[in-house]
Amino acid sequence: MISTYYSLVLMAVIWLVLLWAGTRWQGAAGRRSVKLGFGFAAVLLLFLPVGGLQLWSWTFGFCPNPSFPLLGIVCAGLWQRLFGLEVFKPADWNATWVFGAVTGSALYFHPMLVGSLDLYYWGWEHAVSAWGLAALAIAFLARGNRLGVLLLGALIGYSLRALESENAWDYLVDPVYWIVSLAVVVGQTVARALAFRRAAKLRVPAPASA
Numbered sequence: 073m074i075s076t077y078y079s080l081v082l083m084a085v086i087w088l089v090l091l092w093a094g095t096r097w098q099g100a101a102g103r104r105s106v107k108l109g110f111g112f113a114a115v116l117l118l119f120l121p122v123g124g125l126q127l128w129s130w131t132f133g134f135c136p137n138p139s140f141p142l143l144g145i146v147c148a149g150l151w152q153r154l155f156g157l158e159v160f161k162p163a164d165w166n167a168t169w170v171f172g173a174v175t176g177s178a179l180y181f182h183p184m185l186v187g188s189l190d191l192y193y194w195g196w197e198h199a200v201s202a203w204g205l206a207a208l209a210i211a212f213l214a215r216g217n218r219l220g221v222l223l224l225g226a227l228i229g230y231s232l233r234a235l236e237s238e239n240a241w242d243y244l245v246d247p248v249y250w251i252v253s254l255a256v257v258v259g260q261t262v263a264r265a266l267a268f269r270r271a272a273k274l275r276v277p278a279p280a281s282a
Contacts, residue, residue: 077234079118081138082131084146087114091153107154137235137242140226141168141219142249164218169256171219176250179241192241201240205230 090110120127145168148159160168182191194200205227212220226243229235235242 078136078138081143081146082127083114083118084143084150086117087111088146088150088153090114091150135246135248137237137246139246139249140229140243141172141222142246144168144222144225145249160218167212167217167219168222169253169260172245172249172253173257175241175245176247176253179245180247180250192239195239195241198240202227202230205240205244 087110090113091107094106094110118127151157151159179191182189194204205223209220209223209227212218212223214220223244226240230240230243237243
């Protein structure tokens with residue numbers, strides 16, 4: 073089950089990357105036959121030999137536990153590329169990126185900031201982590217934010233032990249999701265700061281002529 077889940081995630085990622093790259097072919101990626109061809113190529117690439125291993129097995133060593141929010145992000149992007157339908161609203165995307173950046177930073181950096189606190193310990197406590205995931209999912213769903221659906225998926229996956237890890241936080245965030253989220257949040261923050269600076273310059277009145 074774990075290998076099947078990992079293979080599906082990697083195939084979806086490759087398919088999405090191929091569709092994104094295909095947009096540079098002057099609209100060729102918009103044809104259904106091309107989209108299906110990219111999907112078939114993604115399946116074949118899973119078995120590409122790399123270092124004596126198949127590609128899916130080789131990448132497994134770098135990220136053995138792709139989180140469920142990462143899978144949801146890839147599937148949402150894939151669905152939009154394939155059918156032109158937006159699964160996530162801008163507010164959903166913003167919440168997903170901020171959540172990934174904040175959660176990943178807290179989990180991965182807290183040993184350096186607060187050495188006496190071990191957040192990962194609570195991920196092993198089934199009752200605490202399960203109720204925590206449920207509370208997060210309900211909170212976002214109550215606000216109408218689709219990030220709650222991704223968190224609900226993480227809770228279900230954790231209950232089924234879909235990943236190799238038995239720590240609940242590995243179902244919630246992974247290094248890839250964290251790095252991408254951090255890059256998006258930082259990029260958006262810098263873009264807003266530059267836009268604000270340009271707008272401020274435009275509002276400065278020109279000096280009166282003598």
